[in-house]
Amino acid sequence: MIKELVTEVPRDDFDVEKEGQVEIIGWLYQYYNEEPKDVAFKKSKYAVSDIPAVTQLFTPDWIVKYLVENSLGRYWIDVLHTRGNQRSEQDIAQSFGWRYFMPAAQQTEDVQQQLLAINSHLSDKKLQQITFLDPAMGSGHILIYAFDVFMQLYQSEGYSAREAANSIVTNNLFGLDIDRRAYQLAYFAVMMKLRQYDRRALTQSVEPQLSDIPKTNILNDDLNELTRAYANQLSQQQAKSFQGTVKEFNRGDVLGSLIKPILDQGILSELQASAATEPESAQLSFATTNFNFEEMSRVTHVLTILAAQYTIVVTNPPYMGSGKMTPSLSKFVKREYPDSKADLFAVFMELAQRLNVQNGYHALITQHQWMFLSSFEKLRVKLRKNVLVNMVHLGTHAFEEIGGEVVQSTAFVMKNASIPSYVGTYERLVSAPSQTAKEDSYLEMVKNFSSKNLYRTNQTNFGKIPGSPIAYWASANLIHDFEVGKPLSEYADPRQGLATTDNKKYLRQWFEISFPSIHFSAHSTEEALQSGAKWFPYNKGGAYRKWYGNYDYIVNYQNDGEEIKRDVLRKYPYLKTPDFVVKNTDYYFREAITWSKVTLGLFNVRYRTIGSIFDTGGNEAFSRQGADLHFFMGLLNSKIGGYALSFINPTINMLTEDIKKVPIIITNEPVRESAAILAKMNTKIGKDEWDSFEVSWNFKLHPLIHNIVEHTVLVICHIHRRISKIRVTAKHPFKKLATWWHKIQNVPKKCQTFGLGGH
CATH class of the missing domain: 1.10.287 (Helix Hairpins)
Structure with a gap:
């Protein structure tokens, strides 16, 4: 392996001067984890040992530069402007060679005055006071580029390279990771950067401010002894808080940087200093417990880092949906981070905001679901207190090693300040087909501000759309429609349907069952029960199809779904009734319009005749007070309907909550009637076409x-x-x-x- 490493990998990839060092370390470690990651991805829930592998994803170099230049670089430009530097942001960025820096949009006079007031304290800011944290540092890619930018700043202030390098490692860079191997690689990378500028670095006592999160095995008795050891330094209340925090490190390999230190940084620093060397006069010898001073030193070091706030926080956080979390992690985030519990990356977004000083910057690359989905709405409201300065909406294929259309990413920079009327800048790269194409498109926008995919918008507009999605590309007319229109939920009831919990057992395609045993025309659950039939039409969603079709499946719902309900209670004994799974039964068998929950292409709606039960993948909307469903189907199938929905939820999962928010403006009754007639004509054409093939149970002749x-x-x-x-x-x-x-x-x-x- 060493031979291939030396002969097959280009020499430049190892060359510090050509920025190859961290790249090669990061990629090697990611592929080192490839096999355990593949095994873990197949599991319904991750084990504790899976977490390092499944959450390690090497950040592309250009995205790292975007994040650092637009956070740390932007902060320094603010410092220079408060000192009286008259150059534009663009000119300053070019003088440092920051190719990925995007100048801010032109602001109103009022916003400019707010920015001047907020930044006024920066004129005396020293470089040694600017702290930079990556709370999920991995192998250190982001920290190393931050090192390079800090080096530029120090040298521009007259420092020698050797002085600058030592100050950066000692004062500026901080990092944490849950994975000990990743921490060791990051430590190595930072020390090699220091060694690049100071050849005596390895013989000196310079220690990078980096750490892994230790996992301990502390018993309650040990905690009591531990607090007695610090009786002179902690009050009774502080000792109790300290006990609770230290005990969290029993799950250090699960919670990582999410552990919340309760004591302030000053007290923790004192504890760390006393734990670094066991004093001769210590009240207690830790040799008699499961806890020792060395481990205590690591714990207090981590707590000291987590208790501080940082000028800049930048990270590529781990991605892990709540359904995949270990029970311990899931319970923790629900309790400590209720507004972001749906995914680990969202929890880290909230963490980054908490660790960021007032008026500092934090920047992340995450999946883009938080921008739109209702499960992240509370998080969006919380983040609205910050200024969204810049966002690169990447979409799919932002990472070359992740294929498919499921993982969609966004990178963004926020200022930890409240300026409601701030005009943010947004680069839309979702249509660029590859990582390289996205980078090229972004760099073109940096040069050409008139690009059609470069948007400037006031973030207060997001609050005018139901759910406050980050719909930066919405036109003024569409925002007005959301303001004056009534939501679709006032005219129709979108509902989620049945989850059988075992489709293989309860579903069949209609041609697999004796045709006379299928009941096609039930109008209600009562009528279905009285019929004594076993099989009924079932709407499972299906492929793209407008107006009519996808009548494929039937479901065993004999005796009002008696067998399904019994199985649900057996599988989920904590449920008192099966209604959580067998839901909205009052809507079964009714006339409806339907859409497939998973939509990879254009959104499409179909008419569903009387007689069907509907699924969670084939959600349906039902008429309220005699409203004509064909009109709403026509509206949703139109370009305007699809356009409006692209702002409410541009992900591949279209939920009932999203459909409810579509704005309806009815100003002309004849127009509404004409639209309904056209929709009925299209439905008739769609039905005739569906029934002309053998897939239809109404088929007569090809x-x-x-x-x-x-x-x-x-x-x-x-x-x-x-x-x-x-x-x-x-x-x-x-x-x-x-x-x-x-x-x-x-x-x-x-x-x-x-x-x-x-x-």
Whole structure:
């Protein structure tokens, strides 16, 4: 392996001067974790040992530079401006060679005055006072580029490279990670950067402010002894708080940087100093417990880092949905981070805001669900207290090693200050097909502010759209529609349907079951129960199809779903009733409009006739007070409907909550009636087309066969008319034809069947 590493990897990838050092370390470690990651991804829930592998994702170099230049770089530009530097942001960034710095939008006079007031204290800011934290540092990629930017700043202030390097490691850079191997790599990378500028660095006592999160095994008795050891330094209340915090490190390999220190940084610093070396006069010897001074020193070091606030916080946080979390982690985030509990990356967004000083900057790259989904609405409200300065909306393929259309990313920079009317800058790169194409598109926008995919908008506009999504590309007209229109929920009831919990057991395609045993026309659950039937049509969503179709499945709902309900209670004994899974039964079998929950392409709505039960993947909307569903179906299927929904939720999962928010403006009754008529015509065309193929249970005849048969019958009918005029004799050439003809005397009836009259 070493031979291949030396011979196959280009020399430049190891060259510190050519920025290869951290790249090679990071990529090697990510691929080192590849096999355990693949195994873990197949699990329904992750084990504690899976967390390091599944949450390690090496950040592309250009995104690291974007995050650091637009946070740390922007902060220093603020410092220079308060000192009286008259150069523009763009000119200063170019002087440092920051290619990925995006100048802020032009602000109103009022906003400019607020910014001047907020930044007024920066004129005396010293470089040694600017702290930079990555709370999920991995192998240190972000920290190393921050080192390079700090080096530029120090040298611009007249420091020598050696002085600057030592100050950066001692004063400026801080990092934490849950994975000990990743921490060791980051430590190595930072020390090598220091060694680059100070050849005696490894023989000196310079220690990077980095740490992994230790996992301890502390018993309650040990905690009591521990607090007695610090009786002179902690009050009774402080000792109790300290006990609770230290005990969290029993789950250090699960909670990582999310542990909340309760004591302030000053007290923790004192505890760390006393734990660094065991004093001879210590009240207690930790050799007799499961806890020692060395471990205590690591714990207090981490707590000291977490108790501070930082000028700049930048990270690529771990991604982990709540459904995949270990029970311990899930319980913790629900209690400590209730507004962001849906995903670990969102929890780190909240953490970054908490660790950031007032008027500082924090920057992250995350999945983009938090921008739109209702499960993150409370988080969006909380983040609205910050200024969203810049966002690169990356979409899919932001990471070359992640394929498919599911993982969609966004990178952003926030200022920890409240300026409601601030105009943010947004670069929309979702259509760029690859990581390289996205980088090229972004760099083009930095040069050309008139790009059609570069947006400048006041973030107060987001609050005018239901759910406050980060819909930066919304036009003024559409925002007005949301302000004056009524939500669709006032006219229709979007509902989520049945989850069988075992589709293989309860679902079939309709042609797999004896046709007479399927009941197609039930109007209610009562009628279905009285019919005694076992199988009923089932709406499971399905592929893209407008107006009508996807009548594929049937469900075993015999005796009002008795077997399904029994299985639900058996699988989920904590449920008192099966209603949580077998939900909205009052809407079963009703006329509705439906859409597929998962939509990879354009959004589409279909009409659903009376007689079906609906699924969680085939959600439905039902008429309220006689409202015409065809009108709303036509609206949702229009370009305007799809456009409005793209702001409410541009992800691949379209939920009932999203449909409820579509603005409805009815100003002209004839227009509404015309739209409904057109929708009904389209539905009729869609139904005729669906029923003309064997996939439909209403199938009669394939359209191609229909044309062939029609032509054949016309010919036969013509021959019949000719034969009827011929006096057939034994020797006549039509003798055989006439004999054959008299055997099929029902042909005239067939002519009538095909609408050919009485011929």
